[in-house]
Amino acid sequence: MLKFLLRRTLTMVATALVLTFVVFWLTNLPPNLEKLAKSEGNARMTDGEVISWLDRNGHAQPLVKRYGEWLGVAPGWTDERDGVTSGRCIARGAAVEDSPRFCGVLQGYWGQSTVFKAPVSEIIATRLSLTGILMFWVMVLMVPSALLIGILAGMREGSKLDRTLSTVSIATTATPEYVSGVILIVVFSSSMVGLKWFKGTATSAMDGITFENFFLPVLTIALYGMGYIARMTRASMSEVMTAQYIRTARLKGASFGRVVMRHALRNALIAPFTVIMLQFPWLLNGVVIVETLFNFKGFGWTLVEAAGNNDIQLLLGCSVVAVVVVLVTQAMSDVGYVLLNPRIRVS
């Protein structure tokens, strides 16, 4: 098992490097850099001025070198001009001797956000924790209810209960968050319908979560994922229910409840488990829309801000987080799969 985890970690690191490099390359394409120069320097820069600005700020170096600097495995650039040495790792006004040679993600230096005028690491830490709370409640709502729906639907394939629940889950999966979110706001918090049970914005949830201000965003994300997981669980469950060992259990005299709980459940959960874990990175998608819609200033909202304002460092930071989330959930899903399925044992 230990060997397996070690191998797994190594492949994960390799994947992370490739993925961040691709994102780095895409965010550092020449037009982006030009925009950056004009927004940081002067909007009316001439082409020549842009080039010299880029050169002064280390953006004219080869792509691999810049990636190495950002990552923190290559020494940061320095530039000596008019007797003043500036550099990637030299804070404004700081002495050259006091500054480190390397400063990148590995050293904890994630860069400075141009939009929020604050270090990227700080922004991501606060925003991610807000989103983490949101995701937590989404999972709490989504996973148990999806599994329940899937199992109830799958245990008697073709029954009325199955048809009803299947229709509901197809409907929720077929409705994207920006539609279901708007509908939920209209129904539950606008004066148009007049229910006004919940708040249409989750801004206040950033200070203190209440059922009233947080339920709608959680429900919007959960609904979408719920249908999908429920469909997967149902398919797996209904297949398991036709297996011969279920007949064995039935003909042992086990009651229907016992057959479902003791014999079918674990076998039926093996397949959807992977799907549930894949749902985590998927949720990041939904988070972008829902956080913007409900004005909840979390990770998704930050991502939108960064992308909209060409905040290269912040975008890179966000993408690192996304890559880590994807890879960690992948590893968790593999390990969990091994634990659930006794036929697969890693030596």
Add this chain to the structure above:
Amino acid sequence: MTDAQTPILEIENLSISFFTRTREIPAVMDFSCKVMPGEAMGLVGESGCGKSTVALGVMRDLGRNGRITGGSIRFKGRDITTMGERELRGLRGREIAMIYQEPMASLNPAMKVGAQLAEVPMIHEKISKADAWARARAIVEDVRLPDPDRILQAWPHQLSGGQQQRIVIAMALMSRPSLLILDEPTTALDVTVEAGIVDLVRDLAEKHGTSMLFISHNLGLVMDVCDRLCVMYSGEAVETGDVVEVFSEMRHPYTQALFRSIPLPGADKSARPLVAIPGNFPLPHERPPGCNFGPRCDYFVAGRCDAQEIPMLPAGGAPRHNSRCIRVDEIDWNAPPALAATAEPTPPGEVVIEASDLRKYYETSPGMFGGGTAKIVKANEQIDFSARAGETLAIVGESGCGKSTLAKVLMGLEVASAGTVTLNGDQIQQLPVEKRGPALISSLQMVFQNPFDTLNPSMTIGAQIIRALEIFQIGDSAADRHERMLNLLDLVKLPREFATRKPRQLSGGQKQRVGIARAFAGEAKVVVADEPVSALDVSVQAAVTDLLMEIQRKNRTTLLFISHDLGIVRYLSDRVLVMYLGHVVEIGTTAEVFSPPFHPYTEALLSAVPVADPRVTRKRIVLQGDIPSAMNPPPGCPFQTRCRWKPLVPGDLCETVVPDLRRLSGGHRVKCHLTDEQLATMEPVIEVAVG
């Protein structure tokens, strides 16, 4: 009335139908049978005859589409057909338990063996978990599994097929049921493992006085296990009675035809060929009026047999012997069968294919990321044989013995690791099939085990045969190939209209005929037939075997017949090669291999095969344990771990030295350390009583 006279199970006029959207499909009609306490009742018939449906009907587990449409099933006097769910649950597992065909699929893969066993008394007797586990341990010992504590903690996939089936049996016995239903319990197992399971079931049933309903298509097995039997055909019982009575004085044309189509000792392909049952099994919605067997029956009389439903009539004079034949008292049952065309045995010609010191080793992959060490699987070790033109060489052995690997090497699907294969003087062991020219490919062909998967479902039969002709580069124009294709259909006795049909419109036997036509399309010199009839029903097997041999006689083809069915091997082969764990342990003519002196493994194999003939007495030698894994074979003689003759060999010769393939007489060779004198003391395993 005392308890001993109340039947455990009494089925009367039972009818079961399955309902689809469009129609009702009757699966069982007017079925009656009675199982007395301690009695074993056999249900025999071909696939689709409704025998499993009866079993599931008794369990009232027919699924959503199945329904009992008439009759009654009484268990100890209580009618099962009208029971509620709760009452049924009390019955299942506690009073009636079932043993299934595929042990692996019948055990829950995500539950430990012990938990699955202990569950039964915990459900029914509400005993504590500790008590239940203790009982599970005792029963695991009862079913003769070694190391019960380890077994209880194991997952099902960690056990071998034979061990899994023992667990399924243990599970059935956990609450000491009074009726045991066994649905083809050994079909998925090897013969030597089957013999052990059958012995076990019989002993345990005797020990606990359990009644049995034993479902099988294997007549020999039924004779071994059962007291009475019921032969089913197309949803009806056609003959019931005492096993020995029915087997020696059969009183229904179907039973008789079934017996004449299975190779019993004494059948001979030249002098006394098998008699195949003409025609096909009727589909449930296409049953003929009157007697279901009518259209295939030799004794059919129009106007009588198809005039009305045929009732069960007393037959043969013995009590409780009944037959569903309206002419039961008119037919001369002892008349010998009309002899099918006999043929002169063909003298073998010159050597066509020869293997010498052939070996095939596999390296197992060491895992995804390169960790661990590669293991070598010795699938074939020192294979030596030769086969002549017009000769049938049978290759016999249980699963994992390397017989399929041998076929792959011969066909060029794998290349040999060492040794030579010579076909007509050319060495071909290193030529993979894609490098073989059309002449070589067409002269060395194969008939596959499963006719259902080896035909392309989207191509017509004609197109598939023409495709084979194209690959063999036979025929100079499309018209010529079409003509040849039609001739091939004639050769395998399929109507020419079949050329435009798709495989799904054909029955299993017909598909296998297409497979044979394809193999013989290029006038193959050597045909490797890998279990060509084992997926087919008994009544079809004879016809396909006969066809194969007829074509062989005509073309003087060398047939390498791979099989685990010793009955059919004895019937059709000229010489036999017995394999065990990749080794040839015995080779010789059929008469030499089937009579002493044998290799100890051959002896055990022969004694494990049930024979459906009451005149045959058979010595029972049950092998202990399972076949060792080819990944980790025992040192020395491959068979030493299970050999009953090993104590006769001095010292640790068997454990250390692989014996030579020693010549006994003529072409009869045996791989064994026993001396000639010791081998000479062996007794025949099967004896046919005279008279």
